Amino acid sequence: MDQQNVEKLFTQIDEMATAISEGLNITYLEGVTEALDILYQGQVFEDYPEKLQVDIRNKWLGFNKNHYENEEIRKAIQLATLKGMKGVTQQQHLLTPDAVATFIGFLTGKLTEFHEGSIRLFDPVCGSGNLLTAILNGTDKDIVPYGSEVDDSLIQLAVVQANLQKHNIEFFHQDSLQPFLLEPVDVVTADLPVGYYPDDAQAEKYELKAGEGHSYAHHLLIEQSLTYLKEGGYGIFVVPNFLFESDQAQQLQMYLRDHAHIIGMLQLPEDLFKKEKFARSVFIVQKKQEGTKPPKQALLVKLPSFSSPEKTSNVISQVNDWFSDYHSGKL
Known part of the structure; x- marks a missing residue:
C-alpha cells in the first residue's frame, strides 16, 4: 500500500x-x-x-x-x-478503528484456518462497510460476505465502497433485529453499538429481552448473531469492557452458557479510546454443536498499544501459539 x-x-x-x-x-x-x-x-x-x-x-x-x-x-x-x-456522537455513526478492523480480520483467519470451502461471513451492523471490507482485503480465503445497516446514508456509502473495491457484498437495508432472509453463516463479525433498543415489541421476541424497560441492543444483537450462525460457527464481537458488569449481565451469561462456548476475550489497547468508559474488547464465541466443547483455557489477552510493534508482535506470537493448540485439540 x-x-x-x-x-x-x-x-x-x-x-x-x-x-x-x-x-x-x-x-x-x-x-x-x-x-x-x-x-x-x-x-x-x-x-x-x-x-x-x-x-x-x-x-x-x-x-x-x-x-x-x-x-x-x-x-x-x-x-x-x-x-x-466529525462531531457526530451517535454510536451507529462511529467507525471501527483501523487497527481493530485489521486485528479482527486476523482473528477471522485464525478461527477459519482449517475451514473447507467458501466462508459465509455476516456483519449485522456494517455501517459504512469499513470493517467488512478490511476483513475482505486482508484475506486470501474464499469469503461470501453479507452486511446489514439500518441508516440510509451509511448503507449507501457501504454499497459504493464495496463497488469501488470490487467486492461482491450482499447488503440488507433494515433494522438488524428484525428477521433476515439469510441462510446461516460460518462467521459473524460485529462492532456492536452500545445502548438501549427502542422497539420493545420486537425485543419481546428475544430471550435476552429486559425484565422491565428497554433491552440492551448489544445483547439482542449477540442473540441475533447466534441465531444466524451455523452450529459450530464463530461470532467475533467488539464489545464494551463492562459487558459482564451491567444490570442485565447475568441474563447474558446464562444465555451464552446455554447456546455458546466462550472462546476468548481480548482487551483492546486503552489508547484507542478517549475515555476509559468507552474502552472495548474483542469477544469470541462459538455456537454450540454436537461434539464441540469450550477450550480448557480461553484466549484471554490484554493487548498492548498497537504503536508498540515489539510488544504487539510478542502478543500476536502468543495468540498464534494458542490457536495452534486450540485447533490441534490440546486446549
Whole structure:
C-alpha cells in the first residue's frame, strides 16, 4: 500500500464531496457517497446543476480505480468518512478503528484456518462497510460476505465502497433485529453499538429481552448473531469492557452458557479510546454443536498499544501459539 496514493485519493474525494455538498445543499457525508458513486460510474449525474457538472468533469474525472489497491481505496474512503462523522456522537455513526478492523480480520483467519470451502461471513451492523471490507482485503480465503445497516446514508456509502473495491457484498437495508432472509453463516463479525433498543415489541421476541424497560441492543444483537450462525460457527464481537458488569449481565451469561462456548476475550489497547468508559474488547464465541466443547483455557489477552510493534508482535506470537493448540485439540 502506498500512503501517497491514499492521500492523493482522499484529496480527490474530499474536494469532490465538498463541491457536491455545497452545490446540492446536502451533508458532507452524503457528498462523499455521491462522489464515490461518480468515480465508480465514471460519469457525472445529469440532474446536477450545470456548473457543478462542468467542475466535476474538468477537475476530477481522471480517476482510474485500477491504479489503486483496495486498501488504498478503503483507507482514503475511511479518512473522508471520519471527516464526515466529525462531531457526530451517535454510536451507529462511529467507525471501527483501523487497527481493530485489521486485528479482527486476523482473528477471522485464525478461527477459519482449517475451514473447507467458501466462508459465509455476516456483519449485522456494517455501517459504512469499513470493517467488512478490511476483513475482505486482508484475506486470501474464499469469503461470501453479507452486511446489514439500518441508516440510509451509511448503507449507501457501504454499497459504493464495496463497488469501488470490487467486492461482491450482499447488503440488507433494515433494522438488524428484525428477521433476515439469510441462510446461516460460518462467521459473524460485529462492532456492536452500545445502548438501549427502542422497539420493545420486537425485543419481546428475544430471550435476552429486559425484565422491565428497554433491552440492551448489544445483547439482542449477540442473540441475533447466534441465531444466524451455523452450529459450530464463530461470532467475533467488539464489545464494551463492562459487558459482564451491567444490570442485565447475568441474563447474558446464562444465555451464552446455554447456546455458546466462550472462546476468548481480548482487551483492546486503552489508547484507542478517549475515555476509559468507552474502552472495548474483542469477544469470541462459538455456537454450540454436537461434539464441540469450550477450550480448557480461553484466549484471554490484554493487548498492548498497537504503536508498540515489539510488544504487539510478542502478543500476536502468543495468540498464534494458542490457536495452534486450540485447533490441534490440546486446549
